[in-house]
Amino acid sequence: MGIKRRKFQGVLNILSFNRHFYVIGLSILALIIISWILFEWSDFLFWLIVIAFSYGLLMPLIVSAYVYDFSGYYDFNWLKKFNISDLNTSEIININAGFDETSFIIKESFPKSNLRVFDFYNAQKHTEPAIVRARNVSLVYPNTQQINTNKIPLEDKSIDVIFLLSAAHEIRSNREKVVFLKECRRICKPDGKVIMVEHLRDFSNFMAFSVGFTHFFSRSVWRNAFKTSGFSSFEETKFTLFMSIFNSKP
Incomplete structure (x- = not known):
């Protein structure tokens, strides 16, 4: 589609x-x-x-x-630098927070790969009006599965790429972030990777969104969360002044 x-x-x-x-x-x-x-x-x-x-x-x-x-963000040409293979044996998952603009695009970019989509939206925890409204109009990728952030129902070391595209900041609790990222690390193959895209709580986003930049988290918060979760790497690539792409490996 x-x-x-x-x-x-x-x-x-x-x-x-x-x-x-x-x-x-x-x-x-x-x-x-x-x-x-x-x-x-x-x-x-x-x-x-x-x-x-x-x-x-x-x-x-x-x-x-x-x-x-x-900026070309939704062209996904920026993904080329991460050398993601599109093979019949490639296992890719995309995890969103109730608003999914990317799964169909990912499937078009990696047509041979097996893509599965998960949604960790929790009506009790994720109560901000913006995400509630976004969820009401979001396209739903076929067979999208609802999950909790503390359990991704997949085998250990079974996934090549996990996409977290402008979604992970909806996990407000730092403890919950770490638990969720530990699950991501658990299901990643030894040579797999997590590709996360986020605005940051930094000067550029303050100038862009004023007090709204507090909805995002700083680079150090994300670095500490990935480190605490056991990831061996945390590499950042800037996509415009306002967004960062993080590539982390188990």
Whole structure:
């Protein structure tokens, strides 16, 4: 099944899934403008607040358009540098958090390989409005299996590649991250790998998403989680200023 992304689908997703944020932000901005009209207060302060609010509302959309609509992320050409074999014997899994935009693309990129898809979404733990809305409109890859983060129902050392594409940050607890990554390491073949893509809690993403960057985790948090989980390597490749691709091996 071929999946063709619409123009500006990344921006439309951000607007749709985070509409509560934009409704609140625009409402506050409207109240500020009304109060400036009704009451006398500093023009400098007024324009400073308006610019700050406008930046906070518009910059995430601009960056999202760049990363998800114009950078080529969904072309998956960036995967070529990781030398992933497409063989009839290759076992690949893609694990998501209830919103899956990548499984059909992965299958097109590796048509010979056996792809299985798992979803660790937990309605009790993953309660943020954005992920709940995303799940409601997500495409579901055939035979996607629901799992818990503490148990992936696969044999030890049976998987060549595990994809964690903009999903693992939904695991908020550090302890749960480690347990989940230990499961990933358990099912990886000795020469297998985990390919994880994430925004980071760093300066670039702060400038892009302001306080929203706290939804992500820092490089050191991920490094410590992989190290604690027993992985032997943790290599980072930047994909734009705002996203990182991590390649880890058991």
